[in-house]
Amino acid sequence: MAAEKTDEQQVKMFGNLACSRIRVDREGWISTAEQLSESGARLLTLWGTDDRDQAGGFRIDAAYLLSDSVLVVEHRMVDEGEPWYPSLAGLFPVALRMQRAAYDLLGISTNESDDRGWLRHGGWPQMVFPLRRDVDGSQQYPVVSQPYSFVSVEGDGVHEISVGPVHAGTIEPGNFRFSVVGEKVLRLEERLGYTHKGVAKLFESLTQHTGHRLAARVSGDSAIAFSWAYCAALEAITTTTCSARALALRALALEHERLANHLGDLGSLGNDAGFAFGFTHFSKLKEDLLRANSVVFGARYLMAFVVPGGVAADLNTEARSLLLELYDALETSVINLRTIYDNHAGLQDRFREAGRLDRSTAKRLGAIGLAGRASGLACDLRVDHPWAPYTSLAVTMMTQKGGDVAARVQIRFDEVVESLRLCRALLTENDSGVIQATVPTAQSNQLGMGIIEGWRGPVAVVLETGRDGGIHRCHTHDPSWQNWPLIEHAIIGDIVPDFPLINKSFNLSYSGQDG
Amino acid sequence: MWNTLSRMLRTGLLTEPLPKLSEARSVVEGLPLEPMQQNLLNILGRALCIRHVDAGSCNGCELEIQALGNPYYNIEGVGIKFVASPRHADLLLVTGPVSVNMEEALRRTYEAMPEPKLVIALGDCGACGAAFGSSYASRGGVSNAIPVDKTVAGCPPSPPEILRAILDLIRPAADEV
């Protein structure tokens, strides 16, 4: 379903899902976006590249999720003077922050007026753009503290509460500026970027066959999703096929990751509402799962499990029975705890109506993944655009209509039960095959995209190969980019003490977003 | 309510015994402790309050720190608790390679803590920057921003390793916990 324009050209691209790539000029950039917006496509990610070492100037790419494929629209800024491209924020609100990030890294601007740094907090000078080819990424600069002009709310009795970046609990850093009247929140503005570690620049110093290790560490709780997305991109470029066994193990690990995060979140949500019983029992279940991971996969958190060509190790012989026992125990416990949660009046009173995000707002803002499904948007790549082995697994999509904290709790319960079913199905398949196929070195300038439905939503890694097995550009995308702005809308009308519960019900990644 | 109660009673106590203290224990690697320091650590060690700061970590270490609160590891049962305010804390637990955007917040947290205070850099990132190293966006390890008393390697380090490191630091004179 590529847009039909006269001044576009098809360019080759690879991916684990059906994808195509077109090159457009400045008018085409906007007109394609308009057409895609009208047809209901969603903007997945946006990134810039410095091609000046290949005599190509600066380049901006946008990847769109269509109903049956992925479309990458590419625009080269080859004119003289400052490189700029038209902003997509009017059509796709989610593009706003991604464009600010692209400016912070590469200095390519848009016609938007918001020029506050998103990733740049004064840690490097204004005129240094770290991702440019001529900038040395290892150079350190002294931090120059700069004020960030939050949008202020005028009115009688309005005051501001600033939370972060250091939060009271064991959680990632981010700054939230509330404008409140008493306890009621009038406006929330987020400021992120505190954990920016220069991942994009670091990738360019790695080889194609070692990049997956860094990808796994973009967001530690989605290590499998990111490393799989990276490996999928590389395998698509080199047309390597993984064995059925390796794919089944990858999916098993991904479902374990989904389970671990959902169990942890359900416990934390209970705890944040003052119900420590929930935390006790869910954290116990999560620990049981992680210990099983350790026995079966070799590590609690699988940072090094997914490698190019397959997985690092196979399951041992006792693994199957141990896991099946674990799944049964988990399912019984989760169903019992679900009854307790559902029947606990105090808990439900906190969960219901808090942080409500209705379907139309979610759709307009481009919500994807778990947050989108809780607000009634049916979007799960395992169902819409399945890739191996999900093509043969018939995953059931779980949605909720409420869009409040209670809906996001219910969806987690539903997905836990569904994941356990998938895990059992993956275990009972007796696939054979090598667990790690050899992946050849790719030629330079090949673009591949791996998209995996992680537990938060679609995780994407765009890999552009460089010379001699190196990496020209690697862009990682976490679904938190789409979902962070949702919280700003979900909290309006709620009270300040409900914010931690609402935030936790989304549980978005700071590090995945910051990169 | 009865469902909840019956589940509580059925589950019983889940806490496991503490990990063994390692053989070689010292506060600053290599230097022996003075008697006054030892005394102070004894007092601190029995009722330790930890403030955690994420200085740019990928969230893996945070998940393992949160696991210390589950009933198996039960860090509260050892007399150690996590606190919200740096003014209440004795030990600063830092994860991440110290991203430049978090450097100032980390420093201010450290300065807000009253003496005597200790710092543990957790994880490979905290120890030396690991995958993220030293770059325009990362300081390459906690010791490049604030003084560190102990590092714990691992990516991420498991809860028993974290607990053992904390106990080694605060109870060097004790033979048992």
Added chain:
Amino acid sequence: MSAITIVRQLSEVVLAIAIAPLFGGWIAQCRAWLQSRTAPPLIQPYRMLRKLFHKDAALATTASPLFRMTPYILFGTMVLAAAIIPSIATDLTFARAADAIALIGLFATARVFQSLAAMDIGTAFGSMGARRDMMIGFLAEPALLMVLFNAFLLSGSTALPSVVDVRTMHSFFVDPSLLFAAIAFLMVLLAENARIPIDNPATHLELTMIHEAMALEYSARHLALLEWAANLKLFNYACIGFALFLPWGIATQGRDGGVALAVAVGALLVKLVLAGAVLALIEALSAKLRIFRAPEYLAISFLLAVLGLLVHLLLEA
């Protein structure tokens, strides 16, 4: 005012100061057991206090003398309250100078100073905690007064020792009006002492804090005194509850020799153990209320106390 009376008074104060942290430790122990985990030893609160006294105080540069004085004022008012409440004996020297209404005034003084100190530094969290605490406080006070009125009607005096004296004269008798008052009192106790369902003492969420938000800027000895005062407040409330509803065991006027005092201490310990277990159970089974449900909660406790009054008037008339 003989020597024995002074000794009695002092021993009650010293006992309160000494075992208030232990009571807190016992509640923590029960809560841990209900969370399927082991708890630190019962003396853990003392270890915490000892450690805090060994730390250097780190004060914000904007701290005023009020900020530094408040922990001492809080501790002092709680100790004074402990001196007035008949926990082990009713023949108390200080009790003649202050009745239960003055007792409520002491708690109010403590609350006001704590709120002022919280706002002193100028952080958003301090003001947030202060205003929430004031809201809970000004709603809880009338409820508490109503509960006390129930007891005053029975004994004809507003001094707690006389309430105990009158109540212990009836041998084991449950007054239906006191039943309502007891439930109302329990609700007020949970609200005033920052326990679930009003506040979560173990929370790590800065935006939901009420009580803890006011202590965020304190460190070392100031923090130690604040914590001790909080423990004392809970102990005092528990003793008020025992005096009103379970007074048996307290050494009353005329029968307060050494043996009677020892029995009173034993009875108090037993009652504290039971009360702690009940508190922990309530906390374990409940979730924290949304803050704007707290006024409803306190209104219910007020109404229950008024109901108790009505029942008493109807039955006695």
